[in-house]
Amino acid sequence: MKNKTTRLTGAAWIVIVLFGAMLNPLWASTPQQQVTGRVTDTNNNPIPGVSISLTNSNTGTQTDMDGTFELVASPQDTLRVSYIGFKTLLLAVGNQTRFTIQLQQDITNLGEVTINAGYYNTTRREQTGSIARVTAEEIERQPVTNPLAALQGRMAGVSIVQRSGVPGNAPSIQIRGQNSLRNTLSNSGNLPLYIIDGVPLDSAPLNSFSGLTSLGGIDPLNTLNPANIESIEVLKDADATAIYGSRGANGVILITTKKGTGGKQNTRFNAQVYTGAGVVPRKLVLINTADYISLRQEAFANDGATPTESNAPDLLLWDTDRYTDWQESLFGGTAETTGVNLGVSGGSERTYYNLGVGYQRETSVFPGDFKYTKLTANLSLNHRSSDERFKLQLSTSFGSDNNRQFDGSSFVSTALSLAPNAPALYTENGELNWEDSSWTNPFATLYRESEARVQQLISNLSLSYAITPQLEARLNTGYTLLKSEEEVKQPLQFYNPALWSFVNSRSVDLNAQRQSWIAEPQLNYRNTWGKFNLDALIGGTFQHRQGSTFSITGIGYSNDQLLGNLATAQQVVVTDNTSQEYAYAAAFGRIGFNYARKYYLNLTGRRDGSSRFGPSRRFASFGAVGGAWILSEENWMQGLKPFLSFTKLRGSYGSTGSDQIGDYGYLDTYSATPGGGGLYPTQLTNPIYSWERNRKLELALELGFLNDHLRLNTSWYRNRSSNQLVGYNLPAITGFSSVQANLDATVENTGWEFEVATHLNRGRFNWQASLNMSIPQNRLIAFPGIDESSYANIYKVGKSLNIQFLYDYTGVDPETGLYTFEDVNEDGVYNFDDRVLIKDLTRSLFGGFRNQFTYGRLNLDFLWE
Template identity: 80%
Template sequence: MKILTTRLTGAAWILVCLYWATGNLLWATPQQTVSGTITDTEQNPIPGVSIRLLNSNTGTQTDMQGAFSIQALPSDTLSISYLGFKTLRLPVANQINFTIVLQQDITDLGEVTINAGYYNTTRREQTGSIARVTAEEIERQPVTNPLAALQGRMPGVSVVQRSGVPGNAPAVQIRGQNSLRSGFNNSGNRPLYIIDGVPIDSDPLNSFSGLTSPNLGGIDPLNTLNPAAIERIEVLKDADATAIYGSRGANGVILITTKKGTGGKQKTRFNAQVYTGVGEVPRKLDLIKTADYISLRQEAFANDGARPTETNAPDLLLWDTDRYTDWQETLFGATAQTTGVNLGVNGGSTYTYYNLSLGYQQETSVFPGDFKYNKLTATLSLNHRSSDERFKLQLSTLIGRDTNRQFDGSSFVSTALSLAPNAPALYTDDGELNWEDSSWTNPLATLYRESQAQVQQLISNLSLSYSITPELEAKLSAGYTLLNSDELVKQPLQFYNPALWSFVSSRSLHIGAKRQSFIAEPQLNYRNSFGKFNLDALVGATLQHRATTGLNMVGIGYANDQLLGNLAAAEQVVVTDNTTQEYAYAAAFGRVGLRYAHKYYLNLTGRRDGSSRFGPSRRLATFGALGGAWILSEEHWMQALTPVLSFTKLRGSYGSAGSDQIGDYGYLDTYSATPGGGGLYPTQLTNPVYSWERNRKLELALELGFWNDKVRLNTSWYRNRSSNQLVGYNLPAITGFTNVQANLDATVENTGWEFEAATQMHAERFSWQASLNVSIPKNRLRSFPGIEESAYANTYKVGEPLNIQLLYDYTGVDPETGLYTFVDVNEDGVYNLDDRVVVKDLTRTLFGGFRNQFTYGRVSLDFLWEFVVQDGQQYYASGVPGRLGTLLQEDYDRRWQGPGDSASFQKLSQGLDALRSYFRFQTSAGSYTDTSFLRLRTLGLSYKLPLETLGLTTCTVFMQGQNLFTLTKYRGLDPQAPGTSLPALRMLTAGLKLNF
């Protein structure tokens, strides 16, 4: 090839000198229109490619022909990125037209932007442990709570859906249980939730409805979020990532970022998604039929040498012994319907752009009756910047309202699993509820105790920034949240059996809560380069105030059930709770990030916290962390390995955080008013000297990339130690109080390994992506001086995990008596806790997920397997075998029937000895088993219709399945949440997604 050269003339040299002499001529140059086309290596245009100006929010996308245009300066650099292709950076200079060919590659670690809270980083440069899930994995799942979409997708993040009733709060733990404090809302172990920069109070809301009861998680405030409006979720886990949040980040931080618009001159874009589907309980138990049940009851009376009477055996003497009802099918065997609609629009000009989305979701129930869950959401994002790029404004607002119309079904599922199969019919011939006699409690009566809970939430954030110099930026972030919750429970006379409760009156229960929070965070950010050194620093402060109000009332005695809920019509109104609590929090924080030669990284963070939940002398505490990373693959002596080992990074961190997750005013003496005339009585003892819980975190990690990062392997080891435990110290009953807030000199340790592997393959129109994450956690009580003399002696054991059960040592069924036997257990009927010598760990010992995505042309198949290794209590009949109530067919077949039998299930009996033996068995090692499971969590199939000629950017039809298939040894409804709560439903949905 001939190389052409051009000599500058004298006049040309003069022009060049004048250009450089002016200095500011470049900055004064007006913006010009830069256009181009983008194709793949086969010259096919690629629509939807993101083109933005580097270090700016200005951007646009390619149209259906792969064409784009954008306003830019000659000094700007174009960043071109598209999922599945290498990101390019092209200087504009004097070029106004580009022809760009993208190469397939999804593994450029340096281009994956990670939200680390107060700053952004990349996969390549991050020094902390941060997990990330994008909109692609969230938006198609028909879940009411976005956290439910995280199950099996992140190492170190355990998400348990405790009930299949929509609206329940899932249990979320990040790297184990740090605090001895526990309860229905995971008190003391909850992560911090940040939505678009605003922290929210994630405490579940109490509910009178049994299906959203505290034991099942309560009502989750995060339900008001629309999963389809979320751009990504990041989870911060180690000290380096969480220490900048101080005490609030002790249990990890979950950052939720909603979708935003993009700058640049572009057409207004619309998107729509609609889906509909059905759900059902995925598993039913194999309970005995009527013939075996009658035989069971008769055998029990024969074993006891007793005669059945109408009092102790209505099922044998009063009820039809040929009747059979499948109570599981009757009481929770219906098909739930679900529908979702999401609409969005985004657009704007070069300097002002917006994104607006609206969402609607409805889900009915698998229970009989017209019960349903509704959710309405709206999300608005507005961005503006000045023409000189110095001033920027970002406003985001989320509004959500969810309405959960349920009933008090706290025992509804367990009733279906315990009713005799020949129990009377639900309705009389006249269509009325059947109250056959006092021996029968009609389960449908509970349907009349309706509950309607409504939650409305507003989350708003305003962020202002101004570049004082190119290196120094001032920023102010202000947020406001408002949550209102109201629930009304109507309890009419039809709820009661008239034969037993003729003296009761109808009533209504009213529960209300209001949460309001303000936060302001001024910041200064400084960035500069000094040769090979890069400095990124920030300092800031946090001021937050939160107020919570609760009002609970009961209306008793209504003349007509039509008036239920109108307190003015009640004969009596009782206020059971009327409280207002305030919480104030202040902090100063800072960060210094250093980078040298793009291979050595150091990150220092610190925070000084103050909380109103401690006494005046203990309110302040300091937390901090140090994190570092070394990219070995940048060293010259590693270059020989780069064709195979393309990326190698070592990172580690150590730091401390604290926790103030306790109630307000715990350090004060408190009093409550007596009903009526002005008296007071004490409700809490003072202790002004308890202080912060401390959590010290250590992590070491190795990240590897092979064959140009087509295969990635990450390994992390962590150790978290939480000390100075904030718990209620139990007091003797003679004091008149059950406990007092205090610190216990106990240390809880969480250690574990986390593994991640990811790979991808591209071949013409076919692509395959796979990822695997595995977590191996270990939790133990490291130390607890004086535990033997404390009230926790029979709850925890030093050296053992916190989530344990102390159990009797089970030795089998006695061949002669047919009763369960145990080692060293008193036979006098006294339950001695010292006899419980077996320690059973119920903690998840391994969990994770395996995801695959196959794409061929316009067709895509995606699935996720979730796996969990754990022990739990096996499911057995709720009543004593032989008494009124059903039994699993398996247990009936392996029961003891006579002397000399080698059986695994005790004899059928109604006697006291059998009762004592059975309940002892329920608290023995014999009733616990392997409850591990492998579950096909999600399965999705989609097809992009070839409708581009109609003006559609994309038109995708999809089908999605949730909880489709489970392999487990557990005999109950759901190994994820052993017991008798409604399991997570199997959902099948189909929908359509449009972009135009």
């Protein structure tokens, strides 16, 4: 209790300093003046949308369609004029109130584009860590449901795989490989940290009962509107992720939403409408009915068996001249996509806003009226005081999606295995055709409908105050609320009518709720002494998360129309009713040095505390060091320009951690015995397991050729994750399948990442191309005692985590007609020990190639992944 009081006192002290400084200004306001101007290119054509900002604050505006702008500044201010594709200018204001500015085209914008590094900002030129970035321009050109889908093929080292083509299904994402031994299929323990406008979002997918979305679950990011995203940054190495401590072990994904811009401006409206269509582009080539019948008859002859109506209805009962392309029938439709996004922005010099709404509708390639719809709304509000010392930023977004699908998980396998002469799907009366129980009609699955409704609110409030020109106090707060409700209905129509007297209709309702709040007080300090620059911050994190799940099943409805009305069910069963809480606290700091803008050193550290560990194991420390050397700024490198225009070496080393396990795992828990009157144990206690550790090393070389017309980045990394947090399997005699513990196993991910980009401007013609390629390798490098453990048949030291043990196939025995394998038991019974082949299923290479051509207002863009 004493420690808790101390932390609250520290947080209160930060707040007192913050608001006390606001109420008691330390120095008088600087005189302000109106500044106007016009921005053009070298041909004197106006450039709309140019960013005009003051270097010592966030004050800024944009040029209108005529290239003109106006804002309020003081004589001591400096204007920063920047626009993508043009060189940035820094202009001292002084007593000048009117500017005529001409921008020069610039191939590279390494030093101009601001990159969100989490608790601070940097640029491509000055970053010491590995940070990949995707902009709003790239995201808006892809009509995707999930923002992560927009990252596919655009980032080296970031693997995103769609588990299915069903909208709403959570993709599998890994940043530089799999670190944890935990469940590979669900990606448990390997999830990255999602940060949306400074607010962490629980990245664990929502459980689903629907066959189409049960694999991987429902992604909580679906409720975000991709059109409202300004940028997505992915932090990969130790230098970039260590400041997030235990939460950054598997990488960090920072999502920044769009904001308004300050300065005097008219209200602006924008609208986006898109539509599209999707089909399954490639299907398997299957044999026709004649060949199928011949094959079946030959199989019976080889076995010396006689076809009967029960074992061969395709030969004796079904029309041998009928042919149905079941791939076309079951998933040969066209998925239609429609989206509408509307936005308005405006405001005054000091207060400005951005408001947007969106709608998206997507159907499926399956038969039936199944669809996914999403409604979103977002608001951003910014305010700053007249003396530029106090700033307020509020952002909130709300999303509501509805996913109406069916349990069609077997549709693909059915389409590939069903006989081409199987009966027609419907009778002449339009009812499902069951053909005297001789087959299972695949369209019966369409009656097992599911509907998932998810609503999510994400809000962030940021307050900052400049105590001195070098010292700023900041308070970031956030709140998230997610509610999910899924209902699966299984009517009698799902079954063959001949079975209706033996089966019951049923419904399943699954409800989940997640809510969390976070508060992060910070102090930021920046100063310059000649060529030496210092950028430092210190802060704390206080976070609380609460979640609950509840599922209930109704069995035996008298009428299919009553499905879901639990009052009419013959039996109601509550299968799950849980509530969990998670508390997290941390202190973090960063010190960034640079000398002459060519030598960079970045030090970060964090002390984390998590409620998921026992009282003696709750706290751990993490940190990293990163450095960069811009060789092209050295005098002895000037002779190589303009051929070798930019050269930078950078590297980092550090440690992060992970607490991605269930809550209360260190406690022994009990439940009431059926009927009451007693308790029985449901979980074994283990209060001494601790944090999983991930140590990361990276070396990189960045090159620019021909005045940066061509850029080449090469990175090598090695990540080692140890002290694995997994369930230690127990023998059944203990009454438990496992107990939460640390395994003395080490997983290593190494790899190379290559990025090539070129940019060419010729008048109105513009060409951009980029290529990224990743060569990853995953290995289990240590696992003492694995041969005596329950993992002996799953993993092997020196091999990838994503492997399969296979039998060594040696052909067919001509005497018995049976398959034969090498090294089997003498009795002919195959077991795990007979599997001598190891197949690695890890992708050995992945990447993407993007090409964009622009001529005037005409644009052609394609991406190959």
